Amino acid sequence: MRYLKNVVLLPLTLSSCLATATLANAAELDLKFAGSLEFSDTGTLFVGDNYNGAIYAFDMTAADVPESIMPVNVADIDVKIADILGVSPSAVAINDLAAHPISGEIFISVTRIGNFESAPAIIKIQQDGKLALTDLGSLPFQKQSLNNFPDQDTTFRPRGVGKNPPLPRDLAKGNIKLSSLAIMDMEFYEGELFVSGVAYDNFLSSLRRIPYPFNGEQSAASVEIYHLSHDQYETRAPIRAMSIQDIDGKPQLIAAYTCSPIALIALDEIVDGEKITARAISDYGNGQPLDMVSYSMQGQEMLFITNNSRSPQVIPVDSMNNAKVYTEADLPRGGQMDMSPQMPIGPVGKTVMFDGMSLHIDALGENLFVSLTRDMYSGSLNMDSNPSMFPNRFYNLVAEYDFPQYYEDKK
């Protein structure tokens, strides 16, 4: 199989290179924003640029292959990134993290906020823990501009809680452009890049699929979902995090939304110009999903979903087979809060322990997670690698096992 695949890919690559020369028509790298990151299986790094409305693919397939991928830990990583960029830590915005599947190097996309302009940067953390600015200009790359990119002027409408007017802290949201949601998450699967975000000038939640190597082809379909806890059909709020897995015998995209339904979309439904209704199969109880990492634990395929408001959720992929699809007929009318008898609902797996808050997380090698973790007590931002079966450090925990007497008593 693998041999065959390679033979087929070669002429494809050649023809797409030719096509790109006329397509992209830009040898100069013009990246304006480094947002969402995703690696292909062989080490091509996709970077979402919400300012240019484009995805860049940097060829990093020539990376060194270590004997084995080791954990990498970097304390105060935001300070170190700021040091490299020549600004204070408050002038660095961290956008995403992705681990190279072969080299075990970790890449972090950031925005360097200067006095007068901001600039994109991608920081590489080597296996030995050393940080370096990635020289993107030295890498072969392809650029794919996105069709139906939303307008870049419209901003969020600030809201207050319930009927209360928005407070000053809420009003700040009114300065943020909706186009910042245009490239939310990317997933590479069998020669295609899947991209979630908002598209079109009316900001519809969309899924794009783009063959890679880029050849100018792309499809975009809008996605509607029955939002269980809001008790309404929603067409705008985008898919925040996603993964592609075989469910019910075919490849399906598992989509996690804010507050917090999980829905399935079969890949063959993502057809250009179509409107898809995602099948909502669960709601694990509020919060905004950050990342969805697939991994295997004790021979079972799992999804690890981080969230800005709660501990991570671990969901066995197998539990999503033959899942009931929820519609408005299945729930009482009105919004369902965490404490309603119906919530959580569907195959939601389990909430697991995680010390601190993961800003971004990815799988590192077979058995590790690498996370940018905000420490609860110091507020510091650290890059931690921990076993995926128990992604914690004991630093902030005090338990019976921390007493020397405990071990003496056991003798």
Place this chain on the structure above:
Amino acid sequence: MSRKTQPVPLALQLFGCVFFLFGSTAYASDYQLLLPNNDRPHVELEFENRPTNSHPEKLFKLFTGPASNCCEGRTAMAGRYDTHETKLTFTPAFAFEKAQIYTISINYPNSQGEVIQELTEFFIPDVEAFSAPKVIGIYPSGSAIPENTLRFYIYFSTPMQPHVSSRHIKLVDAAGQVDDAAFMSFKQELWSEDRKRLTLLMDPGRIKRGVAQNLSMGPALAQSYTYTILINDGWPSARGEPLTGGFGKTFTASQALRTLPDTKTWETRVPGQNTNNPLVFVFDRPFDYELLKSAITVLDENGQPVNGDISIRDDEHTWIFTPEYRWHQERITVRVDSHLEDVAGNNFRDLLDHAMGTQLNSSEAIVLELSLTDE
């Protein structure tokens, strides 16, 4: 858990590398360090002998932040090293930010061959913010202005400290007598958003005839007399730098403006079609400098604004509009907002100082239809 490498003693590492750098010259002699500035975007080290460019980062590195916090455990800035003849330069991957402190760490061997670390701190000053503020203009700009002038604009070179204007601005007559009550005093001063323009109002109570201050104190400006608006040294900028050089604007008060402005009195110079010539209006009186920038708009046959540059000349008596592209229109419409005021605060609807019960003109704009001459 993490992989470890055997650390090489620091001194050894540095010595080895410096030796390598200088090749046959065993030890470095003096170097000259040139710091970055507004014209030089890089750090430059100049040697007596040509350095090689092998491992220049071991000879010197750049760090973000002050020397007091350097350099143990810190990560060096990203950038590029270049060798030119006897110079070694470091250009940061992202330009040095103004007012951000950086530290250069240089490791070089002295005459005994010991490696010495030398730390040099620098920052590139923000030239505008750190230079002493100056007054760069006052409007109305004429040497003769109506005695009932309502409003002055004072322009500064840099953002200024608010709430101290009354201490620093004075109206003085020809005999040197200061009039402390000439300008309106508010709790809130009238600054532009960037705090580089102050709007100064003459007290309208002294301009409007027959109201309290007008009766008790008389008008601040009287026709044929000469006055000076004085701005003293010492007014601090937003960054605390005091104003130097002072500023004085001397003018003679001319006859009061007590009639409504009227576009029929304007001299109009209509440009030729297919030319870049400007559209010019010459007024019978000086108008408000700031309002002139936005109150007159030029529209094409479809009612769309024509893009172009506006300039205001001849002591606010002349308005000049130069189009971005050649005039292709046969006809244009000029819309004059009826709220446009002359320097005495009279607009097309109403005199500032009108009698009670005067009928107001209620139109929003005066519309002038102009045919472009065929050239």
